[in-house]
Amino acid sequence: MNFLNLVQQRYSVRSYQPTPVEDTKLAQILEAARLAPTAANRQAFQLIVAHVKGREAELQRVYARRWFIQAPLVICACGLHDQGWVRDADGANYATVDVAIALDHLILAAASLGLGTCWVAAFNPVAARQVFGLPEGVEPIALTPLGYPADQPLPKARKPLAELVRYERW
Numbered sequence: 001m002n003f004l005n006l007v008q009q010r011y012s013v014r015s016y017q018p019t020p021v022e023d024t025k026l027a028q029i030l031e032a033a034r035l036a037p038t039a040a041n042r043q044a045f046q047l048i049v050a051h052v053k054g055r056e057a058e059l060q061r062v063y064a065r066r067w068f069i070q071a072p073l074v075i076c077a078c079g080l081h082d083q084g085w086v087r088d089a090d091g092a093n094y095a096t097v098d099v100a101i102a103l104d105h106l107i108l109a110a111a112s113l114g115l116g117t118c119w120v121a122a123f124n125p126v127a128a129r130q131v132f133g134l135p136e137g138v139e140p141i142a143l144t145p146l147g148y149p150a151d152q153p154l155p156k157a158r159k160p161l162a163e164l165v166r167y168e169r170w
């Protein structure tokens with residue numbers, strides 16, 4: 001599958017089969033995240049791969065949608081702010097950007113292998129800290145289930161390029 005077909009096919013999966021994710025596929029998906037570009041190559045992220053079985057109740061505290069615990073795995077993508085590259089000019093910390101790029105690599109790799117994911121930012125961060133045992137300085141940025149889809153994509157709703165792109169200046 002070429003890259004444009006892949007980005008067209010990826011969608012937010014909100015219904016999953018219970019079928020396990022093969023270890024070989026999980027390894028490839030995590031490798032895609034590992035190879036993501038990060039600011040100054042700081043790699044200021046950590047991925048927590050959690051098995052859902054037996055943890056359904058606590059994971060529902062993190063994000064209460066039923067589909068969140070249908071897949072066999074949930075991944076919590078965390079930022080390490082003390083390791084993130086900081087821009088001298090204004091002190092902006094790029095750890096969150098590092099996390100986003102790594103998770104997007106992971107999500108696209110999953111789609112290329114027939115697996116489904118869904119970015120989740122509307123989770124309860126207090127519950128996430130407890131459930132995943134996050135130490136201070138580690139911020140949960142986004143989560144996703146990882147499993148085989150049990151739904152079908154809807155047509156993509158996107159603004160036309162003319163509303164998203166300007167040339168030369170604002």
Ligand SMILES: Cc1cc2nc3c(=O)[nH]c(=O)nc-3n(C[C@H](O)[C@H](O)[C@H](O)COP(=O)(O)O)c2cc1C
Pocket residue numbers: 010011012013118119120121122123142156
């Ligand atoms: C940063 C980010 C946060 C998101 N958070 C949620 C979320 O909390 N719950 C949810 O159901 N979808 C969430 N989504 C999925 C978006 O709703 C979805 O990507 C968008 O509607 C486009 O649909 P598509 O992914 O199927 O192309 C999030 C997506 C991104 C990129």
